[in-house]
Amino acid sequence: xxxxxxxxxxxxxxxxxxxxxxxxxxxxxxxxxxxxxxxxxxxxxxxxxxxxxxxxxxxxxxxxxxxxxxxxxxxxxxxxxxxxxxxxxxxxxxxxxxxxxxxxxxxxxxxxxxxxxxxxxxxxxxxxxxxx
Amino acid sequence: xxxxxxxxxxxxxxxxxxxxxxxxxxxxxxxxxxxxxxxxxxxxxxxxxxxxxxxxxxxxxxxxxxxxxxxxxxxxxxxxxxxxxxxxxxxxxxxxxxxxxxxxxxxxxxxxxxxxxxxxxxxxxxxxxxxxxxxxxxxxxxxxxxxxxxxxxxxxxxxxxxxxxxxxxxxxxxxxxxxxxxxxxxxxxxxxxxxxxxxxxxxxxxxxxxxxxxxxxxxxxxxxxxxxxxxxxxxxxxxxxxxxxxxxxxxxxxxxxxxxxxxxxxxxxxxxxxxxxxxxxxxxxx
Numbered sequence: 342x343x344x345x346x347x348x349x350x351x352x353x354x355x356x357x358x359x360x361x362x363x364x365x366x367x368x369x370x371x372x373x374x375x376x377x378x379x380x381x382x383x384x385x386x387x388x389x390x391x392x393x394x395x396x397x398x399x400x401x402x403x404x405x406x407x408x409x410x411x412x413x414x415x416x417x418x419x420x421x422x423x424x425x426x427x428x429x430x431x432x433x434x435x436x437x438x439x440x441x442x443x444x445x446x447x448x449x450x451x452x453x454x455x456x457x458x459x460x461x462x463x464x465x466x467x468x469x470x471x472x473x
Numbered sequence: 474x475x476x477x478x479x480x481x482x483x484x485x486x487x488x489x490x491x492x493x494x495x496x497x498x499x500x501x502x503x504x505x506x507x508x509x510x511x512x513x514x515x516x517x518x519x520x521x522x523x524x525x526x527x528x529x530x531x532x533x534x535x536x537x538x539x540x541x542x543x544x545x546x547x548x549x550x551x552x553x554x555x556x557x558x559x560x561x562x563x564x565x566x567x568x569x570x571x572x573x574x575x576x577x578x579x580x581x582x583x584x585x586x587x588x589x590x591x592x593x594x595x596x597x598x599x600x601x602x603x604x605x606x607x608x609x610x611x612x613x614x615x616x617x618x619x620x621x622x623x624x625x626x627x628x629x630x631x632x633x634x635x636x637x638x639x640x641x642x643x644x645x646x647x648x649x650x651x652x653x654x655x656x657x658x659x660x661x662x663x664x665x666x667x668x669x670x671x672x673x674x675x676x677x678x679x680x681x682x683x684x685x686x687x688x689x690x691x692x693x694x695x696x697x698x699x700x701x702x703x704x705x706x707x708x709x710x711x712x713x714x715x716x717x718x719x720x721x722x723x724x725x726x727x728x729x730x731x732x733x734x735x736x737x738x739x740x741x742x743x744x745x746x747x748x749x750x751x752x753x754x755x756x757x758x759x
Contacts, residue, residue, distance in 0.1 A: 348484040352491015353498070360499030368507060370516040373523070377509040383543070384526070391529035395571050404526065407519065436533075 373407040385420035389440040398447040417441040512546040528575035556580035557705045577702035581684030581709040653756040662741035669716040669738035669749035675756045682710030
């Protein structure tokens with residue numbers, strides 16, 4: 342019986358050795374919500390910078406949703422706090438703050454306001470007729 | 474004999490059970506949690522999103538060093554080429570024109586092919602070109618000789634529009650350069666081209682290739698657009714559009730510019746049988 346238990350223990354050891362050393366899990370095909378905090382903060386900053394270009398809050402929310410189920414403003418706040426701790430510049434923090442402010446006042450059920458710049462049409466919407 | 478072998482079977486059974494338990498523990502009961510990962514491990518579609526954000530960020534702040542550092546995180550062997558391919562793919566899939574343009578601009582910047590900060594801005598062509606008469610005449614050039622410079626009569630009437638999006642406060646607004654004007658146009662007779670094309674080449678001041686310039690093509694009942702810089706294998710100043718025989722097209726750079734009209738596929742007769750030529754339009758920034 343002792344020998345049997347010892348064999349099981351040895352087998353467990355072999356299984357763990359195989360699973361963790363010989364054939365360890367490879368980190369591929371991960372999602373943005375698994376990124377390390379400093380990369381998350383930079384991701385949020387990129388979303389905020391992109392918002393300056395496209396001025397599309399819905400798109401910004403979709404991009405931030407890749408970081409998790411949190412409310413997008415909370416995601417920005419969390420990233421902003423971390424960014425401030427590790428020394429992001431005031432300008433970068435302001436860009437993130439601007440996006441947070443925009444999302445606080447954004448209502449997805451309302452149409453875009455007239456102050457928003459027109460969205461650049463896509464190829465599909467630009468083609469008003471059949472392709473020659 | 475059987476009694477002597479029994480302990481070894483116990484051992485073997487125990488080891489197998491142990492291995493199964495060990496693997497269950499490592500892979501099922503306490504699986505590895507993916508936390509604190511690096512951008513290089515992102516799935517390909519998330520990398521595309523990441524890349525587009527990097528490019529849009531570059532468009533917003535013009536910080537090439539930052540864009541390079543971010544791209545390095547993705548581990549692309551040739552970031553500029555990857556960006557250019559993604560830009561083309563984005564357009565082909567009907568994706569965001571803003572993102573495609575940003576990707577093209579960043580690709581050009583990485584290659585040192587961006588004409589100037591003006592290329593990032595929206596620039597309105599200020600020249601009016603009415604070339605119908607010349608373009609509709611039977612072309613004689615077959616090797617790229619400019620045909621109609623005498624008919625080029627640019628009229629500096631339109632003004633540049635302001636940037637389409639607000640700039641970050643820390644980034645100086647680039648100085649608006651002179652608008653692009655049509656320098657010349659040529660019928661290109663190249664039997665290797667399978668279809669008649671409108672080929673646009675845009676050069677900034679100092680004859681530097683200008684990527685990310687949007688050209689709009691219109692025809693009776695339709696409109697489309699393309700950007701320079703999305704085919705880096707030809708040149709970051711280059712963009713093209715495939716014509717259909719029998720259709721007359723007009724081309725202008727960026728919304729608001731006056732169109733160059735009367736571009737129709739024209740046959741080249743230097744070979745047998747005749748084949749379609751392509752129109753090459755060279756734009757420059759004085």
